[in-house]
Amino acid sequence: VFMTPIDKSAVETILRPLDLTDDHYRRLMDLMTEDIVKGMNPQTHPAANIKCFPTFVRSVPDGTEQGDFLALDLGGTNFRVLLINLNGQEVKMESKIFIIPQHIMLGSGVQLFDHIADCIFKFITDHKLQGKKLPLGFTFSFPCRQEGLDKAVLTVWTKGFNCEGVVGKDVVELLHAAFKRRGDMPNVKCLAVINDTVGALISCAHSDRQCAIGLILGTGTNACYIEDLQNVKTWTGDDGEPRQVLINCEWGAFGNDGNLSFIQTDFDKAIDKHSINPGKQIYEKMISGMYMGEIARLAIERLRKNHLLFEGEGSYHLATRGRFYTKYVSEIEGDDVTNFTVTRQIFDELELTNHNEQDYRLVRHVCNLVSKRAAYLASAGIACLLNKMNKKEVTVGVDGSLYRFHPFFHDLMMEKIQALIRPNIRFKLMLSHDGSGKGAALVAAVASKLK
Ligand code: ADP
Numbered sequence: 001v002f003m004t005p006i007d008k009s010a011v012e013t014i015l016r017p018l019d020l021t022d023d024h025y026r027r028l029m030d031l032m033t034e035d036i037v038k039g040m041n042p043q044t045h046p047a048a049n050i051k052c053f054p055t056f057v058r059s060v061p062d063g064t065e066q067g068d069f070l071a072l073d074l075g076g077t078n079f080r081v082l083l084i085n086l087n088g089q090e091v092k093m094e095s096k097i098f099i100i101p102q103h104i105m106l107g108s109g110v111q112l113f114d115h116i117a118d119c120i121f122k123f124i125t126d127h128k129l130q131g132k133k134l135p136l137g138f139t140f141s142f143p144c145r146q147e148g149l150d151k152a153v154l155t156v157w158t159k160g161f162n163c164e165g166v167v168g169k170d171v172v173e174l175l176h177a178a179f180k181r182r183g184d185m186p187n188v189k190c191l192a193v194i195n196d197t198v199g200a201l202i203s204c205a206h207s208d209r210q211c212a213i214g215l216i217l218g219t220g221t222n223a224c225y226i227e228d229l230q231n232v233k234t235w236t237g238d239d240g241e242p243r244q245v246l247i248n249c250e251w252g253a254f255g256n257d258g259n260l261s262f263i264q265t266d267f268d269k270a271i272d273k274h275s276i277n278p279g280k281q282i283y284e285k286m287i288s289g290m291y292m293g294e295i296a297r298l299a300i301e302r303l304r305k306n307h308l309l310f311e312g313e314g315s316y317h318l319a320t321r322g323r324f325y326t327k328y329v330s331e332i333e334g335d336d337v338t339n340f341t342v343t344r345q346i347f348d349e350l351e352l353t354n355h356n357e358q359d360y361r362l363v364r365h366v367c368n369l370v371s372k373r374a375a376y377l378a379s380a381g382i383a384c385l386l387n388k389m390n391k392k393e394v395t396v397g398v399d400g401s402l403y404r405f406h407p408f409f410h411d412l413m414m415e416k417i418q419a420l421i422r423p424n425i426r427f428k429l430m431l432s433h434d435g436s437g438k439g440a441a442l443v444a445a446v447a448s449k450l451k
Contacts, residue, residue: 006308006358006362007308010306010308011303011308011362014299014302014303014306014308015299015303015365015366015369017265017266018265018267018295018299018369018370018373019369019373020263020373020376020377022419022420024262024263025376025377025379025380025383025416025420026380026420027262028260028263028377028380028384029380029381029383029384029387029420031254031259031260032050032251032254032380032381032384033384033387033388035048035049035050035254035259036050036052036249036384036388038050039051039052039234039249040052040227040231040232040233040234040247041233041234042233042234045234047257049253049254049255049256049257049259050249050250050251050253050254051143051155051248051249051250051253052232052234052247052248052249052250053143053144053145053146053247053248053250054146054232054234054235054237054245054246054247054248055146055149055194055195055198055224055245055246055247055248056146056148056149056237056245057149057192057194057198057202057245057246057443058242058244058245058246059242059244059446060201060202060205060206060209060211060226061202061205061206061442061445061446063088063089063206064088065086065442065445065446065449066086066087066088066445067085067086067135067445067448068083068084068085068129068132068134069083069084069085069086069134069135069136069137069440069441069444069445069448070082070083070084070120070123070124070134070135070136070137070188070441070444071083071084071136071137071138071139071436071437071438071440071441071444072116072120072136072137072138072139072140072440073139073141073196073436073437073440074100074116074138074139074140074141075139075140075141075142075159075161075195075196076139076141076196076218076219076436077218077219078097079097079098079099079100079116079119080095080096080097080098080436080437081095081096081098081119081120081123082094082095082096082437082440082441083095083123083127083129084437084438084441086441086442086445089206089207091206091438093434093437093438094127095437096119096123096126098119098122100112100115104163105160105161105162105163106161106162106163107163107164108163108164108165109163109164109165109166109169109174110165110178111163112163112166113174113175113177113178114178114181116175116178117175117178117179117181117182117185120185120188121182121184121185124185124188131187132187133187134187134188134189135189135191135444135445135447135448136188136189136190136191136444137190137191137192137193137194137439137440137441137442137443137444137445138171138172138175138190138192138193138194138440139193139194139195139196139198139199139436139437139439139440140152140171140193140194140195141159141195141196141216141436142154142156142157142158142159142161142195143155143156143158143250144171144193144195144248146193146248147170148237149191149192149193149443149447150172150190150191150192150193150447151170151172151173151193152170152171152172152193153168153169153170153171154166154167154168154169154171155167155168158220158277158281159219159220171193172190172193175190176189176190190444191443191444191447191448192440192443192444192447194439194440194443195222195224195248196214196216196218196222196399196435196436197214197215197216197222197223197224197248197249198214198224198246198248198439198443199214199399199432199435199436199437199438199439199440200214200215200216200397200398200399200432200435200436200439201213201214201224201225201226201246201397201435201439202214202397202435202438202439202442202443203397203432203433203434203435203438203439203442204395204397204430204432204435205395205397206438206442208395208397208428208430210391210393210394210395210428211394211395211396211397211430212225212226212389212391212394212395213225213226213382213385213386213389213394213395213396213397214246214396214397214398214399214432214435215378215382215396215397215398215399215400215403216398216399216400217287217288217289217378217398217399217400217402217403217409218288218289218399218400218401218402218403219288219289219290219400220252220281220284220288220289220290221251221252221283221284221287221288221378221400222248222249222250222251222252222284223249223251223381223382223385224246224247224248224249225246225247225249225385225389226244226245226246226247226389227244227245227246227247227389228243228244228390229243229244229245230243232245232247249385251283251284251381252281252283252284252288253280253281253282253283253284254282254283254381255282255283255286256279256280256281256282260282260283260286263286264282264286266298266302267295267298267299267302268282268285268286268295270298271285271291271294271295271298272285274321283377283381286373286374286377287374287377287378288374288402289326289400289401289402290326291326292326292329292370292371292374292402293322293324293325293326293327293328293329294321294322294324295370296324296328296329296366296367296370297318297321297323297324299366299369299370300318300324300363300366301314301318301319303362303366304318308362309359309362309363310352310354310355310359311354313352313353313354314352315350315351315352315353316351317349317350317351318350318352323350324350326402327405328346328367329367329370329371329406330371330405330406330407331343331346332346332363332364332367333364333367333368333371333406333407333408334407335364337360337361337364340357340360343360343363343364344360347359371406371408371409371412372412374402374409375406375408375409375412375413375416376412376413376416378413379412379413379416379417379420380416380420382396382413382417382427383416383417383420383421386417386421386422386425386427387420387421387422387425391425392424392425392426393425393426393427394425394426394427394428395427395428395429395430396427396428396429396430397430397432397435398429398430398431398432399431399432399435399436403431404431410429413429414429417429
């Protein structure tokens with residue numbers, strides 16, 4: 001095939017802003033450290049980007065937890081009810097996905113919790129568990145101010161939910177009120193509310209006692225870590241042993257005050273502007289699965305409009321917001337470069353008709369840049385936590401489809417975290433298996449022991 005030589009410097013000019021240096025990442029770490037300290041101080045907390053909510057989870061499981069537990073998982077892609085049997089290292093799990101219809105996602109809080117109670121009742125009946133005493137752990141992955149292990153006040157809905165009358169209320173109370181309205185589930189009691197980051201940490205800690213950080217790289221991004229109580233100035237609970245608490249960073253909101261503008265590209269600004277929450281979740285919008293494909297699409301479109309891709313010929317799909325899925329980024333990067341079979345298939349799906357090998361290589365390069373930046377930004381966050389914690393050996397429990405399915409995310413993160421941490425720290429990244437279910441059950445198990 002005849003190919004016109006590509007204008008390398010024009011390509012470079014468009015893509016350079018996506019290519020950050022270690023100096024950028026180190027500056028970001030300094031800013032994040034400052035913001036975390038702000039989040040944990042009662043004077044600066046109200047205005048802080050990174051809220052650092054104390055979770056009231058004080059310790060990781062010791063492996064002696066046993067019995068049957070229910071778990072609820074709300075706030076991920078699916079709503080699930082789970083039955084978990086714990087017996088030492090042996091964990092048996094059964095689960096069922098239930099649908100939350102759009103009209104309930106945008107309806108009233110009463111409707112939402114009645115629906116959840118219905119689903120639990122069906123699950124209990126199907127599993128012939130009526131009459132059995134069932135402690136419940138609730139993974140509720142929305143920003144909450146926690147007031148106790150079983151008391152979590154929703155601060156804001158995210159991820160497409162907007163149920164009236166829930167913000168400012170304790171979700172456990174709303175759940176128990178729904179049980180009470182039914183009157184037929186006297187044996188189910190919610191003992192703990194956690195979010196998915198805590199679930200990832202706890203479920204990994206069950207088999208690896210060094211696990212002290214939980215990380216989510218899915219639709220959104222967030223992290224939690226174990227902090228010394230003396231650093232948590234916002235702590236209002238008891239200050240006995242163990243003098244530590246898991247902190248839910250809610251780090252997706254990093255950058256909300258504009259302090260990440262030194263790395264924001266035009267693509268990032270466009271995504272933020274067209275999002276349902278402009279000015280919010282700035283760090284998350286540069287990293288997570290909900291946005292990565294769109295960043296790549298915007299860069300590809302910019303190149304195309306400058307006749308640096310597809311001889312300038314686009315398509316309706318390529319011009320459509322959100323149509324270049326994050327899974328395409330994984331697929332293109334994982335493609336065989338001797339034939340670009342998958343890449344061509346994706347271009348067919350997008351109804352692009354004018355493409356050659358030069359285009360495949362350049363689109364792959366764009367995907368590489370976008371996912372590398374996302375992986376490195378998340379790495380800088382993890383390195384910031386590792387440098388802050390006073391531990392020599394730490395395992396990071398990770399969950400989420402972006403980390404799970406992207407071909408190089410794990411390797412990119414290993415390399416960059418290593419480059420950014422103090423040399424005497426050792427770390428591992430461990431994939432969490434069903435953290436939202438297992439983690440919630442384990443926390444409920446620990447809580448039921450204490451009762
Ligand atoms: P959640 O975070 O909602 O609990 P997931 O962990 O499954 O759920 O994350 C969903 C996100 O993962 C979506 O934004 C989607 O774009 C992204 N995703 C799905 N498949 C892949 C893939 N193969 N590679 C990268 N990202 C993916």
